[in-house]
Amino acid sequence: MIEINNLTKKYGSFTALNNLNLSIDKGTVFGFVGPNGAGKSTTFSILATLLAPTNGTAYVNGYDVTKNPKQVRKHIGYMPDFFGVYDQFKVHEYLDFYGASYGVPSNERKAIIPQLLELVNLIDKKDSYVDVLSRGMKQRLCLARALIHDPEVLILDEPASGLDPRARIEMRGILKELKNMEKTIIISSHILPELSEMCDYLGIIEHGNLIASGNVGQIENQLQAQKILNIQVKNNIERTIAFFQEDPNVLQVERDEKTELLLHVSYEGTEDDQIELLRKAVKNEIPILTFTQKQSNLEDIFMEITKGDE
Template sequence: MLEIRELKKRYGNFQALDGLNLEIGERELFGFVGPNGAGKTTTLKILSGLLAPDGGTVRIDGLDVLDDSRRLKQRIGYVPDFFGVYDNLKVSEYMEFFASCYGIVGLSARRRSQALLEQVRLEDKADFFVDGLSRGMKQRLCLARALIHDPDLLILDEPASGLDPRTRAEFTALLRELREQGKTLIVSSHILSELTELCTSIGIIEQGRLVLQGSMEQIFERVNASNPLLISVFSNPEKALTILKSHPCVQTIAVRGDEIKLGFNGDRQDEAQLLQQLIDAGVMVSGFMREKGSLETLFMQITGQEEEKAVIRHEMESGI
């Protein structure tokens, strides 16, 4: 569906995108994560045809965003991180105005507008002025606006920011519904717990480069692999410690009561082998699990590492 190769964008002396590579498949709900200034909005603006890249290519279903921008605009819906509403314009008029911007006019525009307002549960607000809507309603209206021309790809920049938990949950449900309808969604967000539940795949961007990308399963495998292993020993802890100390995957050991916390650098097979080894040695194991990790932990680890690397690079360059 979407293929980004070596995307570059510079604002003055600031390199916003530095060779970004990204691939997103059809019907995916892709979470685009990164700290402030990492290049998320720049990437999304390039995808939407609002910015020209300095280098690299962006293809959506084989169409280049620069060469086929008009055809692509017909297939992309964009929800920015602001509302963009008009005073003195009613909800239905707002929808019909944007429909006419895509060449949809008259009865078809009215029908499409009504259907979308029903989908975002704003049908009873059709005759209200847009300016008088609540923040959550405006956000749902923006989503309906972006869907007016029935796009295949929906780009949402921080869609849930500033919404209360209830409205956020409603909005998340809407996004899931859209994915079930066959749309591909790219969602940039800072609310990582929300992306964890929502997305099918995720990409972490840092200093204009993609540092991690994969399906949620792959990402969580990685999250878990970096988390400590918790072993609860019912009897024979000395024997267990002897085995653990000699195991090549064990990096650190911390004992608290009958619970042992291991820094364990191994995959699921290594974990299974270790458990087997303990049982074979007569150690009674009452608990054996990886500490549950979150996307936040991984995000902090990755972006933290990058910061450390940047500091080291800076120190090396400046000769400190």
């Protein structure tokens, strides 16, 4: 449905997007995560035919975004990260205008507008002027606007940004419904947990480079080269430290600040190496009480790899 090959966008000497390769199947919800300025909006602008890439190609539904922009526009619903509304329009007029702009016939518009307003919970605001709507309502109205021509692909750039928790939950609910409608959705956020819940696949982008992509588990594996082993012993802590420090896969052994007999071991070996390490420890009569791998937190990893931006 969406095929991106070696997509590059440069502004002078600054590279906003560097050789991005991505393939998103029909009906997939793909989350694009990265800090501000990582290249998410650039990618979305290129897919929305608003920006030409310096190099590479991007296809939506088989149509090249630079060669067949008109066809691409027919198949996408685009919601930018920052957008304005025509304040003097009423809600239904706003949708009617965009419906007409997308070439939806008048009678179809009349039928689809109430359905869309129902979907985004704005049916009771049908006759309100757009400028009296709250930010969350405007976000939802913009989402309804992106759906007016029933596109197969939705490109949503930070749809939940600036919303209060309640509005975020409402937006998440709407996105789940869209997922059930088998829309292909590409959605961005700089907040990872928000996306990891609702997306089938994630891509993490930083400085214009896609540093990891796949489902949540795959991303953890790609990003987490080293793991932390939490090892608690009954006694003999000095001997235990000496034993683990000898292993070539152990990078660092730290004692827990609060629990005296607990160690945090930074380990880069494979799962088999890990089994072997435990076996050796037992053979060497290390009095192990617990031997666990620290549960990885995707957000921690994300924060770790993007901390250079702060």
